[in-house]
Amino acid sequence: xxxxxxxxxxxxxxxxxxxxxxxxxxxxxxxxxxxxxxxxxxxxxxxxxxxxxxxxxxxxxxxxxxxxxxxxxxxxxxxxxxxxxxxxxxxxxxxxxxxxxxxxxxxxxxxxxxxxxxxxxxxxxxxxxxxxxxxxxxxxxxxxxxxxxxxxxxxxxxxxxxxxxxxxxxxxxxxxxxxxxxxxxxxxxxxxxxxxxxxxxxxxxxxxxxxxxxxx
Numbered sequence: 548x549x550x551x552x553x554x555x556x557x558x559x560x561x562x563x564x565x566x567x568x569x570x571x572x573x574x575x576x577x578x579x580x581x582x583x584x585x586x587x588x589x590x591x592x593x594x595x596x597x598x599x600x601x602x603x604x605x606x607x608x609x610x611x612x613x614x615x616x617x618x619x620x621x622x623x624x625x626x627x628x629x630x631x632x633x634x635x636x637x638x639x640x641x642x643x644x645x646x647x648x649x650x651x652x653x654x655x656x657x658x659x660x661x662x663x664x665x666x667x668x669x670x671x672x673x674x675x676x677x678x679x680x681x682x683x684x685x686x687x688x689x690x691x692x693x694x695x696x697x698x699x700x701x702x703x704x705x706x707x708x709x710x711x712x713x714x715x716x717x718x719x720x721x722x723x724x725x726x727x728x729x730x731x732x733x734x735x736x737x738x739x740x741x742x743x744x745x746x747x748x749x750x751x752x753x754x755x756x757x758x759x760x761x762x763x
Contacts, residue, residue, distance in 0.1 A: 551585060555627040561597060564629040566639065569618045570743045571664040575639035576647040580629065592617050594631060613637030663729075663739060671733050686730050694734055697727045
């Protein structure tokens with residue numbers, strides 16, 4: 548861990564902070580901190596910024612309720628910029644959107660970004676906005692029993708591929724299983740954040756168990 552005094556604030560005493568969602572890994576916003584707001588952020592575990600327009604500190608969510616709970620703060624190699632990973636309570640943008648970055652400027656045809664969050668939204672769209680000929684829409688139309696049957700079949704395929712020590716086939720089948728589980732999640736009203744929180748809670752439990760074993 549580096550000391551706050553090692554950070555390089557600009558001539559106005561500010562340092563840029565890139566705020567990133569801990570689950571989706573999306574950039575939510577870019578704001579500025581000074582020494583005082585950074586100290587408050589670390590003490591409270593909530594993002595506190597310095598408003599250049601109002602020239603005052605502002606605790607994100609204080610008026611809107613959309614607090615950002617800090618997971619980690621990391622400085623870059625030059626120590627003149629920060630990445631702040633957070634778990635947000637709501638939209639980051641004052642316009643009510645999840646992220647301030649919503650205006651595409653360029654996108655490569657061959658290097659398109661992929662995320663589980665985007666895939667979940669695509670799958671959800673196939674349920675709410677049915678598309679003719681879509682396999683995903685077909686699964687939702689057939690209902691829970693069909694979805695569960697496919698999850699069972701794909702689980703078996705994973706086991707067979709793994710038992711055969713076929714890495715490429717195992718990867719392929721795990722991807723199939725993951726997709727069908729995500730369909731099940733949408734059908735059951737379960738989000739990626741729900742799973743993230745559950746796994747995070749188990750990590751804490753696992754850490755406590757390891758500590759207890761070490762003290763015995």
